Amino acid sequence: MRADSEGVATVLSALGVRPGAVLLVHASLRSMGPAVGGPHAVLAALRRAVGRDGTVMVPSFTPENSDTSPHYRARVRGLDAGAREAVRASMEPFDPARTPAPSMGALAETVRAAVGAVRSGHPQTSFAAIGPQAGKLLAGHRPDCHLGEDSPLARLYESDARILLLGTGYDTCTAFHLGEYRRSGPPLRLYRCVVAERGVRQWWEYEDVALDDSDFAALGVAFEETAAPGDVRTALLGSAPCRLIRLRAAVDFATGWLTDHRRPGDCD
Secondary structure (H helix, E strand, O other), rough: OOHHHHHHHHHHHOOOOOOOOOOEEEEEEHHHHOOOOOHHHHHHHHHHHOOOEEEEEEEEEOHEEEEOOHHHHHHOOOOHHHHHHHHHOOOOOOOOOOOOOHHHHHHHHHHHHOOOOOOOOOOOOOOOEEEOOHHHHHOOOOOOOOOOOOHHHHHHHHHEEEEEEEEOOHHHHOOOOHHHHOOOOOOOEEEEEEEEEEOEEEEEEEEOOOOOOHHHHHHHHHHHHOOOOOOOEEEEEEEEEEEEEEHHHHHHHHHHHHHHHOOOOOOO
């Protein structure tokens, strides 16, 4: 199937995306090929597929304003103490209305910047969405809860949403993180990032579950091998694999699989 805007619409139909759907979308436009019109055309196809009653959500994470993120560790690798401090001093505080999410890809940035889009307030793991349920799904994202019960992932679970992987694999499946929180006694760690309190830039440190996606690819394979009919639907866009996944089924499976495959205290 060709990788243009018409091809995207055809794949969405083949996967079973229907009007009124709530979608959590992960997309790699590069792996999908030259979609005509780029990310704006893909978003337009998504919005047509879900219709006026449907909602499209994307991760709009911002590791760039943290000194405890893998992004920061990679950025300062090999730098001396003075250079590392200069990097920290250059970090802008998170502003949900303005802060970009460059590491999330072109489609996610297009959704975040779209007219009418809403964004949750977490300074590290915000989500952006557009559609009539966006405000409800993104409300109450506690700043000390990345991806647990007080995050949009739990609201998506309650809404029986679908995960849409367009040219990406299970290693990018953010919803699996909710399973980490639902394990018994998940390991915790400290996080730190730059925020603005009453307009004043400052560092904020908080404790939350130690997020680890290193085994998500294997988790996804196991999930797909045992998934019930209708829980996973697949199609190709060009040579790129695409999947529509029932989020509840994925999270429930992840909770059990992570409990069985990670030892207490395991983290990345």
